[in-house]
Amino acid sequence: MRVETPEIFADLQRKLMTAELQPGEKLKPSELQGFYGCSANTVRDVLLRLSKVGLVEFEMQRGFRVRASTPERRGDVTRFRILLEQEGARLSMLNGGVGWEARLTAAHHKLRHIESQIARSEDVVPFMGLWSDAELEFHETLISSCGSPILRETYGDIYVQFRQQMVGLERDFGSNYFHSIIAEHQAILDAALVRDIEACRTAIYDHLKRNL
Amino acid sequence: MRVETPEIFADLQRKLMTAELQPGEKLKPSELQGFYGCSANTVRDVLLRLSKVGLVEFEMQRGFRVRASTPERRGDVTRFRILLEQEGARLSMLNGGVGWEARLTAAHHKLRHIESQIARSEDVVPFMGLWSDAELEFHETLISSCGSPILRETYGDIYVQFRQQMVGLERDFGSNYFHSIIAEHQAILDAALVRDIEACRTAIYDHLKRNL
DNA sequence: AATTGCAAAAATTTTGAAATTTCCTTGCCT
DNA sequence: AGGCAAGGAAATTTCAAAATTTTTGCAATT
Numbered sequence: 001m002r003v004e005t006p007e008i009f010a011d012l013q014r015k016l017m018t019a020e021l022q023p024g025e026k027l028k029p030s031e032l033q034g035f036y037g038c039s040a041n042t043v044r045d046v047l048l049r050l051s052k053v054g055l056v057e058f059e060m061q062r063g064f065r066v067r068a069s070t071p072e073r074r075g076d077v078t079r080f081r082i083l084l085e086q087e088g089a090r091l092s093m094l095n096g097g098v099g100w101e102a103r104l105t106a107a108h109h110k111l112r113h114i115e116s117q118i119a120r121s122e123d124v125v126p127f128m129g130l131w132s133d134a135e136l137e138f139h140e141t142l143i144s145s146c147g148s149p150i151l152r153e154t155y156g157d158i159y160v161q162f163r164q165q166m167v168g169l170e171r172d173f174g175s176n177y178f179h180s181i182i183a184e185h186q187a188i189l190d191a192a193l194v195r196d197i198e199a200c201r202t203a204i205y206d207h208l209k210r211n212l
Numbered sequence: 213m214r215v216e217t218p219e220i221f222a223d224l225q226r227k228l229m230t231a232e233l234q235p236g237e238k239l240k241p242s243e244l245q246g247f248y249g250c251s252a253n254t255v256r257d258v259l260l261r262l263s264k265v266g267l268v269e270f271e272m273q274r275g276f277r278v279r280a281s282t283p284e285r286r287g288d289v290t291r292f293r294i295l296l297e298q299e300g301a302r303l304s305m306l307n308g309g310v311g312w313e314a315r316l317t318a319a320h321h322k323l324r325h326i327e328s329q330i331a332r333s334e335d336v337v338p339f340m341g342l343w344s345d346a347e348l349e350f351h352e353t354l355i356s357s358c359g360s361p362i363l364r365e366t367y368g369d370i371y372v373q374f375r376q377q378m379v380g381l382e383r384d385f386g387s388n389y390f391h392s393i394i395a396e397h398q399a400i401l402d403a404a405l406v407r408d409i410e411a412c413r414t415a416i417y418d419h420l421k422r423n424l
Numbered sequence: 425a426a427t428t429g430c431a432a433a434a435a436t437t438t439t440g441a442a443a444t445t446t447c448c449t450t451g452c453c454t
Numbered sequence: 455a456g457g458c459a460a461g462g463a464a465a466t467t468t469c470a471a472a473a474t475t476t477t478t479g480c481a482a483t484t
Contacts, residue, residue, distance in 0.1 A: 005272075005437085005438090006272070028464095028465070028466090029465090029466080030464090030465070030466085038438075038439085039438060039439045039440065040439090040440090040466090041253070041437090041438070041439070041440090041467095041468095042437080042438060042439080044466085044467090045260070045437085045438090048257070048260045048261065048264075049260065051264065052260075052263065052264040060217075060218070060466095060467095061444090061445060061446070061465095061466065061467080062445095062446075062465095062466080063465070063466060073361075076360050076361060076362050076363075077362065079360060080360065080362045080363060080366075083295075083299055083363075087295055148288050148291060148292065149285075149288060150288050150289065150292045150370075151288075151292060151295075154292075154366065158362075217467085217468090240434095240435070240436090241435090241436080242434090242435070242436085250468075250469085251468060251469045251470065252436090252469090252470090253437095253438095253467090253468065253469070253470090254467080254468060254469080256436085256437090257467085257468090272436095272437095273435095273436065273437075273474090273475060273476070274435090274436080274475095274476075275435070275436060275476095425484105426483105426484085427482105427483085427484075428481105428482085428483075428484090429480105429481090429482080429483090430479105430480090430481085430482095431478100431479090431480085431481100432477105432478085432479080432480100433476105433477080433478070433479090434475105434476085434477070434478080435474105435475085435476070435477080436473105436474080436475070436476080437472105437473080437474070437475080438471105438472080438473070438474080439470105439471085439472075439473085440469105440470105440471100440472105441468105441469085441470100442467105442468080442469075442470105443466105443467080443468070443469085444465105444466080444467070444468080445464105445465085445466070445467080446463105446464085446465070446466080447462105447463085447464075447465085448461105448462090448463075448464090449460105449461085449462080449463090450459105450460090450461080450462095451458105451459090451460085451461095452457105452458085452459080452460095453456105453457090453458080453459095454455105454456085454457080454458095
């Protein structure tokens with residue numbers, strides 16, 4: 001089974017984000033090498049790049065480890081995400097034009113569609129992949145007109161880490177849960193479209209505070 | 213001339229931050245290898261880690277390049293630094309105790325001492341190294357009680373990038389310049405010590421806005 | 425004169441193994 | 455029994471060369 005480097009990266013990132021590789025677990029290039037059918041050094045390269053994203057911890061002479069998941073870190077990631085998203089949204093509301101509004105509306109429409117399906121269905125699991133993608137797109141679109149590449153990049157990294165920290169956390173995905181989520185996303189959209197900076201700030205906080 | 217990996221990292225970081233390696237310049241492992249007396253792969257490793265910090269750009273199959281310096285990026289880095297420092301200082305003012313106040317006062321005292329010397333002297337160049345270190349310590353201490361490892365780490369990275377963007381920019385380092393800097397640092401310290409969040413936010417902005 | 429195609433050169437990535445460091449087990453001494 | 459040291463196993467880092475990819479230079483065509 002021959003795999004190319006970008007695929008190794010993608011596969012490891014997915015396993016990291018779905019907790020198929022569990023927090024704290026040691027990542028040995030010499031072991032993964034066999035699985036991917038490449039040399040240990042290639043795996044090492046990929047892991048170094050994953051440590052840039054923050055999914056993996058690296059310590060010199062001590063190798064790699066799946067980033068640990070603690071209540072402290074979850075809170076830290078969440079607070080940082082809130083900071084970046086509030087600022088990104090604020091700037092987007094100041095800079096964004098109709099194009100931004102259109103893209104945001106579109107992203108929200110798709111997200112809403114999936115969330116409605118989930119709210120009606122029994123089992124959330126089969127929707128999780130699609131929902132994740134739609135959620136990410138909505139939030140990234142929200143900050144997309146902030147005019148700061150650094151903010152957008154950093155947000156992308158922290159979002160990925162957020163997912164890593166939250167997955168594996170057993171939560172009550174009852175229909176209540178998704179009804180709340182739907183309302184929260186709606187509140188963010190509404191505030192953004194009328195450029196109400198304070199309302200949007202609050203809506204973002206209310207959406208994410210459950211993870212603090 | 214045999215050099216260990218951490219020293220290669222440190223040396224490259226210094227050259228990157230002092231513009232001895234100029235923005236946009238290509239970084240070829242096969243060339244640096246000769247200079248450091250190690251293999252190309254070792255250099256590659258170091259460069260991958262420097263790209264995590266943001267000093268170096270990496271693109272698959274295209275190698276490494278010193279991060280470009282443009283007015284846009286300078287502004288972006290500066291705005292992001294302002295965001296992080298304002299939030300870090302705000303949280304520190306809420307969480308920090310006397311210990312924090314003491315460390316901040318100490319850091320400011322050292323910084324002030326060097327800045328006074330510079331303001332009296334003709335040539336700033338010989339002081340630049342010491343001043344850089346003292347400035348970094350002051351700003352890092354300011355946010356040190358924020359309680360967010362992620363914020364502190366990210367600030368560290370962005371500070372380094374800030375230096376990289378600003379060095380090489382010809383500026384008027386007349387005595388006026390350092391008199392302003394002294395006043396600005398003092399304003400930040402004063403606001404922080406009396407926990408005046410708004411004043412501190414403004415003082416940080418006023419200190420950094422010249423780079424926008 | 426500009427553009428496309430091809431071949432040579434240069435640079436990057438990958439490899440497999442050697443060298444080094446860390447980690448763990450075992451045995452010795454207090 | 456507890457702690458420390460030495461030895462061996464495992465893991466990480468480094469190396470030099472091979473394989474791959476990109477870039478460059480030159481000629482042929484439009």
